[in-house]
Amino acid sequence: MDTGTHVVMGFALGGLATLDPVVAQDAVHFHSVLIATVLGSQAPDIDTVLKFKNNAVYIRNHRGVTHSVPAVLLWPLAITAVLSIFFPGTDALHLWLWSFLAVFLHVFVDIFNAYGTQALRPFTYKWVALGVINTFDPFIFTIHVIGLVAWALGAQPGATFLAMYFIIFLYYIAKFLARHDVKKAVLAIIPDAENIIISPTIRFNQWKIAVKTKDAYYVAKAYKSDITVLDKFKRLPVPENDILQAAKQDKNLSAFLSFSPVYSWQVKEYEGGYQVRFTDLRYRTNGHYPFVAVVKLNQDLEITGSYTGWIFNKDKLKKKLDVVPR
Template sequence: MDTGTHLVMGFTLGGLATLSPVVLNDPHLTNALLLTTIIGSQLPDSDTILKLRNNAKYLKHHRGITHSIPAVIGWTLALSIIMTLFNHRDHFGIFLFWSFIAVSVHVFVDLFNAYGTQALRPFSNRWIAFGIINTFDPFIFVLHLIGVPFVIFHFKAGPICILLYIFMVFYYAFRYRQKRIVIQTVYNKLPKAKHVYVSPSIKYTHYHIVASTDTHHYVGKIKQRNFTIHDEFKRIPLPVIEDVKAAFKDENVKSFLAFSPVYIWELIGHDDHKELRLIDLRYRTDTYYPFVAVVKFDYDHHIISSFTGWIFSEKKLQKKLKMD
């Protein structure tokens, strides 16, 4: 989810904490737990600081180790110990419980969009992405935003927030059913499809689709259960040549490959250099595929520069390659 949604969910989790009589009857503890759930709901996204280093590090680690099982344990222990030291030293168990809830809920809801997380590390490095909810879902955001004033003013926060979470569970069930219908719609049109990648849009009736058969990738959209194919690409394996071997050792390419399950490639020759482009098919705009990895070579197979990330024009891409 986006930062704003995680924030308002931190408030409503703090509201849920007041369901305990021990918390409800202690205003100082109530405020301390609210601060705990707000901080805990943001901690897993602390890897955003990697953007200051470079895109490759950010893409490789965002929602990776910081959303893993060891990280959830680490965030929980660190936050609960700090909050206990600065507040009620005799309530460590309560802080431990709500720190764990806040961090775990953050990781859990991140599983439901198309980006996903590596939540099973260290047991598995597989990206888990259910593709049910858009990264920003207006309904979920507004639902929790409604609960914020009740939490801030301590007015029936517990009952209100538990009602909000019940609504959210039913909403997730509804969106899961919608995804099953979407996938069946794709198979009805492309019965030979082996893999279907679903990316929900901000509108719950609109989905970005990539369907792969043994021979082709099909990129399209579903609107109101109508499936339209926009692009068709023949599946061609990357050639085993020196340029490709060199590219696969590049940090930007390795980060792209770790994140992108479905892509096409282009090898473009210029007068003084060549470019290998890897293009993720899951993020099509009206005219462009913005998530790429690009490696620029000289004709002796040496890498001149490389880039991975979101780019929306050829001019900006070339500028990035010059900068790198």
């Protein structure tokens, strides 16, 4: 989920914690647990700072080790240890339990996005991405805000947020059922689909779809169960030639390939060298595929520039490629 949603979730969990008699007994316990749930709801996303280094490092590591099984266990221990210093006398067990719930829920809700997480590390490095809830879901965010406003106006927080999470639970079921209907509709028109990637959007009934068959890739959209095929690409294996092998040594392309399951590729020869481009087919926006990895090589197949990330205009890409990778 997005940062804003994780923030309101942290405060909501702090309100829910008032159902715990130990937390509700005095202000020290309540304030320590509230801070713990807010910190716990944010801690796994500390790897966002990697974006300041470069996109390749960010793509490879975001929602990786910080969302893993060991991290889910260690974050609450660290939060409890620090807050116990500032709130002496607070119940460490309950502080740990509520911070653990906050961290666990952060990772848990992230697996429902299309981006997903490596939540099962170190048992497997496979990305777990259920593609049911958009990274920012207006309903989930809004109902949290309504709950927090009700709390500020005097509503009992425990009961308020317990009811809120029950409604969200029903919302998740509705989204799963809607996604299931979309998948059935896709199979009806592309029966030989080997892999169907369904990505939610900000709207409840609208979905982005990428389909892999033996011979082709399809890009489509859905409104409820109405499927519209937007593009079809011939599925061509990536050749093992010298140009592609040289390009694959680049850190940006390597990061892209570790993340993207459905992509097209092309090699263009120009005066002085080659340009290798891989395009992720999951993120079609207004007829454009913005998530790419591009490698520029000279005639000797030496990398002279590369980039991976979101590109919406040619000028930006040219500027990025003019920077020789470190």
